[in-house]
Amino acid sequence: MTLETVVFYFLAVFIAVCSILTVTTNRIMRSATCLLLVLFGTAGIYFLLGYTFLGSVQIMVYAGGIVVLYVFSILLTSGKGDLAPGLKRDKFLAGLAAAIAGAGLMVFITMKHKFLATTELLPTEINIKLIGQQMLSGDKFGYLLPFEAVSILLLACMVGGILIARKR
Amino acid sequence: MIHMEYYLIVSAIMFFAGIYGFFTRRTTLTILISIELILNATDINFAVFNRFLFPGSMEGYFFALFSIAISAAETAVAIAIMINIYRNIRSIEVNKLDEMKW
Numbered sequence: 001m002t003l004e005t006v007v008f009y010f011l012a013v014f015i016a017v018c019s020i021l022t023v024t025t026n027r028i029m030r031s032a033t034c035l036l037l038v039l040f041g042t043a044g045i046y047f048l049l050g051y052t053f054l055g056s057v058q059i060m061v062y063a064g065g066i067v068v069l070y071v072f073s074i075l076l077t078s079g080k081g082d083l084a085p086g087l088k089r090d091k092f093l094a095g096l097a098a099a100i101a102g103a104g105l106m107v108f109i110t111m112k113h114k115f116l117a118t119t120e121l122l123p124t125e126i127n128i129k130l131i132g133q134q135m136l137s138g139d140k141f142g143y144l145l146p147f148e149a150v151s152i153l154l155l156a157c158m159v160g161g162i163l164i165a166r167k168r
Numbered sequence: 169m170i171h172m173e174y175y176l177i178v179s180a181i182m183f184f185a186g187i188y189g190f191f192t193r194r195t196t197l198t199i200l201i202s203i204e205l206i207l208n209a210t211d212i213n214f215a216v217f218n219r220f221l222f223p224g225s226m227e228g229y230f231f232a233l234f235s236i237a238i239s240a241a242e243t244a245v246a247i248a249i250m251i252n253i254y255r256n257i258r259s260i261e262v263n264k265l266d267e268m269k270w
Contacts, residue, residue: 008170012178019182019205023189028198035201038182042208045175049219054232058211061236066204066243073247074197077254087192095191103184110176115221126226134226143230150237157241165248 008048015041026083028074036067050125172220176213183209196250196260200243207239 015038022034039062046055138144182205189202211232218228254260 005170008174012174015178016181019185022205023185023193023198023202028195031198031201035204038205039208042212045178045212046215049175049215051215051219051229054215054229057233057236061240062208066240069243069247070197070201073251076251077197077260078195087194092192095188098191099184099188102187103180106180106184107177110173110180115172126229131226131229134230141225141227143234146230146234150234153238153241157245161244161248164245165251 004048007044011041011044011048015045028078029071032067032070032074035070036063039063039067052125053128053131172216175216179209179212179216182212194262196253196262196265197247199262200246200250204239204243207235211235 018034018037018041022031022038025031025034039058043055043058043063046052046058134141135143135147186202186205186209189205190199193199193202214228214232214235218226218232222228250260253265257264259265
């Protein structure tokens with residue numbers, strides 16, 4: 001048992017429990033809190049893989065931005081002590097059956113398939129200078145066009161959000 | 169060294185928890201939270217495939233990065249729509265959302 005394995009198993013159990021709690025709990029605020037914990041666990045997995053920049057983006061954008069948006073809109077739209085409306089038994093069973101069947105199939109295929117994975121990986125960190133240069137280069141492996149497209153998308157969604165949510 | 173299958177199983181559990189929530193939830197905000205779980209699980213898969221199968225290149229890494237940005241944009245617009253729905257019908261439950269404006 002190395003430290004890496006211990007950390008991985010802790011993160012795996014944490015993510016599984018929190019993501020199941022996110023979709024089963026009755027109170028919407030608890031659901032958002034569990035989502036926050038899942039996102040932190042995901043950032044931990046990125047750190048474990050050696051992708052520290054991706055992990056910090058995950059914490060900044062998801063845990064810092066999106067969850068705050070969720071909490072604001074929950075506080076604006078639901079009253080104190082609101083519970084999730086009751087579910088019909090057949091709907092519940094259908095959803096549960098679909099989820100469990102899908103998860104079983106996916107885990108079966110994953111375990112059955114032989115990936116040609118590199119076995120002995122050293123935990124290396126991608127140089128942040130390299131990330132910046134690739135992000136803004138127009139060469140073969142450059143990502144300038146998606147970068148600009150995402151910036152226009154963010155502008156459009158900002159304008160759209162203001163337009164939809166403003167008072168008439 | 170942890171095999172990549174274990175990472176994939178964790179993300180599969182997260183993905184299908186999201187699917188379950190998407191099918192069974194009755195409030196628009198909780199449905200959106202389930203979609204967030206699904207997107208997050210796919211991001212983990214991109215990073216894991218890039219790390220274990222193509223350690224020399226960075227395609228999955230950048231795809232996960234852009235996917236995070238796009239899901240932030242999607243959440244912002246969706247929450248604006250939900251606040252507008254709440255303003256019109258004083259509720260965000262899917263069952264009460266049965267008529268459109270035009």
